Amino acid sequence: MKLPENKKERTQIIVLLVIVAALAGYGLFLGVSRALMAPRRERRARIAVLERQIREARPVVNHARGDEQRNREILEQIREYSKRHLLEPQLGGNLLLGATEQVQTWFQSAGLPMPTIAEHGGRSGRSAIEPARGGDPVRDLVWSYSVRLAFKAGLHDIANVLRAIETSDPFVTVTALTVSADRRPTTDALPQHDVSFVVQWPIWRDDDFRKELESITP
Amino acid sequence: MNLRIDLILESEQRSASVLSLKLMRRLALIAVPVLLGLIVVFSVLGTMRMGMRATDLETQWRILEPQRDAALERSRQVARHRAILHALESWPETKLTLHEQLAVIMAIVPETIQITQFNYVQTISHAGRDRARETNFLISGRARGSDATESRTIIERLEDLFRTTEPFATLVKSVTMSGRADTSEDALETDRRFDIECEYHPRPFKP
Numbered sequence: 001m002k003l004p005e006n007k008k009e010r011t012q013i014i015v016l017l018v019i020v021a022a023l024a025g026y027g028l029f030l031g032v033s034r035a036l037m038a039p040r041r042e043r044r045a046r047i048a049v050l051e052r053q054i055r056e057a058r059p060v061v062n063h064a065r066g067d068e069q070r071n072r073e074i075l076e077q078i079r080e081y082s083k084r085h086l087l088e089p090q091l092g093g094n095l096l097l098g099a100t101e102q103v104q105t106w107f108q109s110a111g112l113p114m115p116t117i118a119e120h121g122g123r124s125g126r127s128a129i130e131p132a133r134g135g136d137p138v139r140d141l142v143w144s145y146s147v148r149l150a151f152k153a154g155l156h157d158i159a160n161v162l163r164a165i166e167t168s169d170p171f172v173t174v175t176a177l178t179v180s181a182d183r184r185p186t187t188d189a190l191p192q193h194d195v196s197f198v199v200q201w202p203i204w205r206d207d208d209f210r211k212e213l214e215s216i217t218p
Numbered sequence: 219m220n221l222r223i224d225l226i227l228e229s230e231q232r233s234a235s236v237l238s239l240k241l242m243r244r245l246a247l248i249a250v251p252v253l254l255g256l257i258v259v260f261s262v263l264g265t266m267r268m269g270m271r272a273t274d275l276e277t278q279w280r281i282l283e284p285q286r287d288a289a290l291e292r293s294r295q296v297a298r299h300r301a302i303l304h305a306l307e308s309w310p311e312t313k314l315t316l317h318e319q320l321a322v323i324m325a326i327v328p329e330t331i332q333i334t335q336f337n338y339v340q341t342i343s344h345a346g347r348d349r350a351r352e353t354n355f356l357i358s359g360r361a362r363g364s365d366a367t368e369s370r371t372i373i374e375r376l377e378d379l380f381r382t383t384e385p386f387a388t389l390v391k392s393v394t395m396s397g398r399a400d401t402s403e404d405a406l407e408t409d410r411r412f413d414i415e416c417e418y419h420p421r422p423f424k425p
Contacts, residue, residue, distance in 0.1 A: 003239050017242060025250060032254065036261040043268040050275035057286040064289030067296050074299045081306045142305050144342070155324060162317035170310035177316060177338040202309055 072216065079213040085171035087145055087201035088210075095125065095145050095203065103149060103199070106168060110161035115151035120198050126205075141209050146175065146200045152192040155179075165199060173200045305349070308423035312351040314340065319385060323357070326379045330372050333359040342423075350420035353389075357414045360400055369410040373397050377414055390416045 003010045090097045100117055107114055119125030125145050153161070158179065165172055176198040182191035204210050316338060327333060335358040343352050361376075363369035377395040380386050386393075393416050400409035 014242070021246060021250075025253075028250075028254065029257070032258060033261070036258065036265065040261070040265050040268060043265065043272050047268065047272050047275060050272070050279050054275065054278055054282060057282050060293075061282065061285045061289045064292050067289070067292040071292065071296045071299060074296065074303050078299065078303050078306065081303075085306075085309075141302055155320075159317055159320050159324070162320060166315050166317050170313065171306075173309075173313050173340065174316045174338075175340045177336065179333075179336040181332065181334045202306065 075213060075216050079216060081171075082204070082210060082213055085169060085202065087203050089203075089207070095119075095201075096147070099145070099147050099199070099201065102168070102172075103147070106161055106164040107151075109164045110157060112151065112153060112157055112161055115149040118148050118150075120146040120148040126203065141205050143203050143205045144200050145203045146198050148176075148196060148198050150194075150196045152182075153195055154191060154193065158193070158195055162197075171202055174198065175200045304424035308349075312421035312423060314351075314353055314389065314418070314421070322383060322385065326383055327359075327376065328372065330363060330369075331359050331361050331376060333357060335359070343420075348425065349423040351423075352420050353418040355416050357416075359412060360405070361410050361412060362406065363408055363410075365408050366399075366410060369408050370397060373410060373412045373414075376412075380414060380416055386416065389418050391419045392417045 003013060087095055087098050089095050096117075096119060103117055104114055125147060126143055162174060162177075165174060174197050176196075178194075178196045180194040182193050323336075336355065338353075338355040340351060340353040342349060361369040361372040363372050373395065377393055380390065380393045393414065395412060395414045397410050397412045400406075400411045402411075
């Protein structure tokens with residue numbers, strides 16, 4: 001095929017051919033580039049995700065380098081508190097035995113006979129520190145154990161036994177006290193009031209955490 | 219009349235123009251594939267380079283991810299144990315010593331007052347997520363003055379003492395008193411019954 005001799009017609013045909021060629025080339029380019037670009041796009045996205053994850057993870061790993069030592073130190077402190085102040089179960093989970101021993105010591109030092117003692121509140125005296133929301137590590141592990149003591153005594157004896165209790169251990173708490181005045185007619189004898197109070201110790205909810213503490217080597 | 223004789227055969231004829239169909243055909247057949255080929259080659263090379271980078275990052279992440287998970291777990295453990303330690307440390311710090319307060323009560327209650335009942339309660343409770351020890355006590359009794367007005371004054375003075383005497387002045391948030399005539403069998407006409415309730419400021423645990 002020959003181009004026409006007429007310059008104007010020749011130019012028109014050339015322009016037309018160029019346009020057609022350009023469109024065909026662009027179409028071909030689009031098809032090829034799409035086929036090639038799709039995997040590039042996926043990899044680019046994957047690279048961006050990985051770079052972000054790595055960038056965010058590095059400071060977390062660096063910061064946690066000291067955590068093992070910090071955790072050990074905290075657990076050692078908790079272990080000291082546990083050994084000295086938390087009421088330990090005896091003979092397969094019995095807390096009342098240990099509590100009764102302490103009550104006996106207090107009342108002896110105050111010169112009073114042994115009171116009536118009974119577990120108070122919760123299940124067998126055990127209560128979660130209440131109320132609390134789920135997932136609270138303290139509530140999950142640190143509970144309280146309470147006993148109610150009942151006896152008769154004068155005001156000074158009451159004050160003495162309270163002093164013996166509260167100075168024996170800073171963790172032992174008198175959480176309730178009821179004193180009802182002696183209604184007997186006035187005599188030479190000192191009034192003996194009806195006294196009831198609740199003594200509370202912190203305890204571990206169960207033995208798992210205590211065993212975890214004991215397994216820590218200094 | 220014009221006459222034109224072509225002595226050159228049609229197949230030997232050449233166009234006078236620079237751009238001929240033949241040239242354009244040649245250009246199309248050579249340049250376009252070359253161009254396309256270059257585009258494909260560069261794309262493939264670029265994709266391969268990205269692939270290698272992605273593989274390298276995947277390897278790094280495979281090593282780093284378990285380290286990150288272990289670090290997060292360790293941080294959670296530290297936070298958990300620290301919360302327990304703070305609770306244990308706060309236990310004695312938030313406690314109120316009752317025997318000292320009882321000694322003060324015995325000192326400020328005058329002889330004209332007979333305490334008939336004393337109730338003291340201390341609990342650990344929450345306001346939101348903050349743990350605190352809350353305490354209150356109730357003293358019930360009877361005042362015996364020379365007349366009803368004096369009995370009332372004795373009670374009011376006692377109420378005032380709970381507001382102003384240490385440690386109650388610092389520890390107690392509010393003092394509420396209610397009084398009434400004493401109608402019990404052994405009461406005198408001038409006797410008055412009272413209840414004084416003291417509510418303490420909450421003592422928060424360490425967060």
